[in-house]
Amino acid sequence: xxxxFEDKPTIFSKxxxxxxxxxxxxxxxxxxxxxxxxxxxFRAKGFSMSPFIKDNDVITVSPLxxxxxxSGDVVAFIRPIMKKLVIHRVVGKKGxxxxxxxxxxxxxxxxxxxxxxxGRVTKVERNGKEVxxxxxxxxxxxxxxxxxxxxxxxxxxxxxxxxPIVRRTSF
Numbered sequence: 001x002x003x004x005f006e007d008k009p010t011i012f013s014k015x016x017x018x019x020x021x022x023x024x025x026x027x028x029x030x031x032x033x034x035x036x037x038x039x040x041x042f043r044a045k046g047f048s049m050s051p052f053i054k055d056n057d058v059i060t061v062s063p064l065x066x067x068x069x070x071s072g073d074v075v076a077f078i079r080p081i082m083k084k085l086v087i088h089r090v091v092g093k094k095g096x097x098x099x100x101x102x103x104x105x106x107x108x109x110x111x112x113x114x115x116x117x118x119g120r121v122t123k124v125e126r127n128g129k130e131v132x133x134x135x136x137x138x139x140x141x142x143x144x145x146x147x148x149x150x151x152x153x154x155x156x157x158x159x160x161x162x163x164p165i166v167r168r169t170s171f
Contacts, residue, residue, distance in 0.1 A: 027078060027085040027118075034063045034119045041123075048102030049074070049087060052134030052142070053124055059087065060123035068114050069098055072139030074121035077112050087121060089139070091147035101146050103134075108147070 021029065026042065033040040039062040044053055053059060053074070061076045069075055073090045077100065092099035097111035124131040134142060145151040 023085055030061060030076060030085065031118055034061065037063050039063070039122065040119070044087060046087075048105050049089070050104045052103055052131075053087065053121070054126065057131070058125040059121050060125075061087075061119040062122040063119050064117065069117060069120060072143040074135060074139070075100065075117050076119050076121065077117045080110070080113065080116060085118075089143055089146060091143045099147070103142065103146055104152055106149055106152075 021042075030040050030042070039060050041058055041060045044057050044059050045055060047055055069090045071090055071092060074087060075090055075098075076085060076087050078084070079086050086100075088100045088102045088105075090098045091101045091108060094111060096114050098114060098117065099108050100112050101108040121135065124135065142151060145154060
């Protein structure tokens with residue numbers, strides 16, 4: 001999930017019942033809310049975390065507590081060079097840096113300084129229902145497979161086989 005700081009010239013716009021923030025305004029608001037030790041919900045944009053977080057899912061980002069992030073955590077961070085707000089998964093650690101990668105992306109982001117990590121994704125909602133898969137204990141396996149570039153090649157064929165079965169059994 002990538003929120004571009006330069007995506008809109010205005011700070012915000014109104015769309016239906018939702019307030020649409022520019023990337024930089026969203027990042028600033030997210031940082032201010034998390035600094036108060038309060039969680040922040042917003043609608044995710046992008047496909048880099050699919051299938052676990054999809055475009056338009058509502059995600060909750062909570063402040064970091066105790067130790068820093070662990071492998072498998074999905075985090076919000078500011079990409080240092082591009083200065084963009086991104087939601088990706090921690091797939092490794094190296095000193096005071098985290099190796100972070102989108103689940104659907106083949107290449108990892110650069111090593112991200114721990115101080116650039118704003119918070120941890122603690123809840124994902126899709127169509128008004130909570131999505132549990134991807135943030136529980138399975139996140140360690142997802143991080144491992146993602147780090148080895150095996151996640152998407154394994155998940156995509158399984159999704160294609162399971163999706164028709166789920167559709168037939170859904171009411």
